[in-house]
Each structure stands twice: as C-alpha cells, then as structure tokens.
C-alpha cells in the first residue's frame with residue numbers, strides 16, 4: 001500500500017512524521033513523495049494558528065479528490081483541538097487518530113531494530129517535547145502536555161546512525177530543547193551535546209528554536225565549547241514591550257533578551273540570530289508596537305518570523321479584548337517584515353567574497369544549501385547530492401535575500 005504523509009507546523013511534527021514513515025516502511029508500506037498516487041494519506045497537523053488548521057482541512061479535501069477511495073487520517077495537534085474537531089466533523093471521509101495510536105490503527109509491529117526513515121537532507125532528531133509554561137496566547141501546553149525528554153541512549157543511537165548514513169548535519173528538535181533531561185541519568189543538554197561531540201563523523205549539529213528562558217551568559221559560554229554546533233540560534237521574543245510580554249505570560253524582560261543576543265554574538269561572532277514576533281496581541285497598543293520596532297531595530301537579531309495574533313480557544317488571550325483592527329495588524333506585520341528584510345541583508349553583505357561550506361538541501365529545479373549560520377546559497381545546476389557539504393564562494397546577494405554562490 002502506498003502512503004503519502006504531509007506534515008504541517010513545527011520541527012517536532014517533522015520528526016514524528018519521520019518516525020511514522022520508518023514504522024510504515026518496516027511493515028511493508030511504501031512511503032511515497034508524490035501525493036496523487038497514494039492509497040492512504042496521513043496529515044500530521046498543527047493547531048498553533050487558524051491558518052494551519054484551515055490548511056489541514058484544505059489538504060484533506062485535496063487528497064480525497066485525488067483518490068476518493070483512499071483513507072485520509074489526520075493526526076498531530078489538531079486532533080486534540082476542540083474547534084478543529086467541530087469543523088472537521090463536516091468532512092465525512094477523514095479519520096482523526098491520536099499520533100500514539102497510529103501503529104495500532106494501522107496494525108504496525110514496532111521493534112527496536114526498525115531502520116530510520118530519512119526524507120530530509122538533515123534528519124530532525126526529537127530530544128524532548130511538551131511545555132508547562134502556558135503563555136497566554138499558546139495552545140501547545142494543552143495539546144502536547146508536560147515536558148518530557150527522550151532517553152539519551154536512543155538519541156545517541158539516532159545520531160550515530162545518521163552519521164553512519166553519511167548525513168553531515170542533524171537538527172536537535174523539541175518544544176524546549178534547553179529543558180532536556182535524560183530520564184535515567186539526569187544528563188542535561190550540555191551532557192547530551194558533549195556525548196554527541198564524541199560520535200565519529202564529520203557532521204554538524206543545529207539546535208531548533210530555543211526559548212530565552214533557557215539562555216544566559218554562562219550557558220551561552222558552555223554552548224560555545226561544542227565544535228559541532230552551528231552558529232545559528234532562533235530565540236522567540238514575541239514583543240519588544242515589557243508590558244505586553246507580561247500579559248503574554250512570558251517570564252523575561254526585553255533587557256534579558258538583549259543580554260542574551262549580545263552575549264551570543266560575542267561568543268559566536270558569525271552567529272545568525274532569528275526571532276519570532278507576534279503582532280496584534282489583543283492588548284498591544286500603538287505605543288507597544290513602536291517599542292517593538294525600536295527594540296528589534298537595536299538588538300543584534302538578523303531575521304524575524306512575524307505572526308499575526310491568532311486567538312486559540314481555551315487560552316487566556318482568546319478572551320481578551322482585541323485593540324487593533326485587522327488592517328492595523330497587517331500594517332504592523334508589514335513594517336516588521338521590512339525590518340527583517342533589511343536586517344537580513346545587512347548580515348548577508350558581511351559574507352560576500354567569503355568561502356564557506358554549505359549543506360545541499362535542495363537539488364530539484366533549483367540547487368541550494370545552507371551555511372552553518374543559516375545563509376541560503378543558490379548554485380547553478382550541477383551534479384550535487386542532497387545532504388552533501390560543498391565549499392563555495394559567496395558571490396552576490398539576490399533580491400530575495402539569498403546569496404548566489406560558486407563552488408570552489
């Protein structure tokens with residue numbers, strides 16, 4: 001049977017989808033990458049925004065139109081979301097399945113020697129999931145539950161296998177990776193990174209998003225000791241106003257974020273720092289937004305992911321009065337996106353003329369790869385394999401803030 005898996009949302013979902021794929025492959029299913037041919041569709045969904053839930057419903061309808069006799073399973077976060085369940089009830093052909101029940105529903109036998117399934121040029125290895133911080137806008141703690149960590153031996157085994165399979169980069173993913181704690185030995189993220197340093201192979205390690213709570217001067221110094229670690233940190237700020245941060249339930253001040261980013265740039269001079277900002281949080285005034293603009297312009301952040309506030313039923317923020325209109329929220333997003341574009345460009349300018357290694361992540365219509373500090377480099381077509389490291393000269397910046405490179 002041919003199965004197509006579509007993944008929405010965060011890197012933890014991508015890691016979960018890779019695990020499901022490996023179980024399917026070990027049980028005689030064929031996991032395919034072209035959706036029109038499938039006998040079974042699995043959508044690993046996201047509920048962080050309305051938009052992600054809508055996309056999931058649209059995908060379900062599209063897959064059904066490809067093959068009306070194929071099964072469509074929706075799993076992942078949306079299965080646990082009350083609003084999503086109400087709306088998906090209108091679509092008769094989907095089955096909602098909790099992710100942990102997928103093996104049982106599909107009759108999959110799990111054993112310890114299942115070969116990992118790699119569908120990416122950089123395997124995402126889940127080390128932790130869950131959160132108990134309950135930020136006022138966020139649905140994740142209700143859906144993913146309390147923080148829990150994967151045991152260190154299975155993580156190390158996954159990294160070792162990925163290295164033996166020739167992968168040159170692995171990404172450690174989780175809801176809060178800095179909270180990592182091996183359930184048996186109590187080893188923390190530094191212990192884990194130390195053990196990964198000792199695994200043979202020429203591969204680098206990237207961390208997925210890191211909350212500002214998890215960082216301070218001392219642990220940034222400790223991170224700088226790991227030679228494999230990519231100089232790339234994504235640290236969600238959410239607002240540049242202390243008042244809004246407080247209402248969001250974010251347990252830090254903007255000054256803490258400044259200290260963290262400055263300290264990273266000191267320890268990792270080539271670091272790319274990205275952040276998330278929410279525009280139009282219900283209580284965000286024009287003055288709060290101006291504070292965000294001023295703050296973000298003055299800290300050493302290199303790009304922003306800008307999200308428009310999306311009320312999630314059951315969270316505190318969903319019942320707050322919305323001060324800004326949708327058109328105003330759109331205006332604020334556009335201002336931040338422009339700042340992000342300019343910041344990114346300023347960073348890229350520093351690298352023109354440099355030689356760097358890129359990991360090839362795309363080799364279909366376009367060929368492109370990523371430097372350790374998250375610069376997207378485009379190459380002319382050629383004979384490259386996904387996942388290969390390639391030494392390039394960074395030649396010029398493109399309109400869309402990528403760089404054209406030339407292999408050396």
Ligand code: SF4
Pocket residue numbers: 131132133134135138139140141175211
């Ligand atoms: S820290 Fe806040 S935003 Fe991040 S997952 Fe937990 S509740 Fe959500």
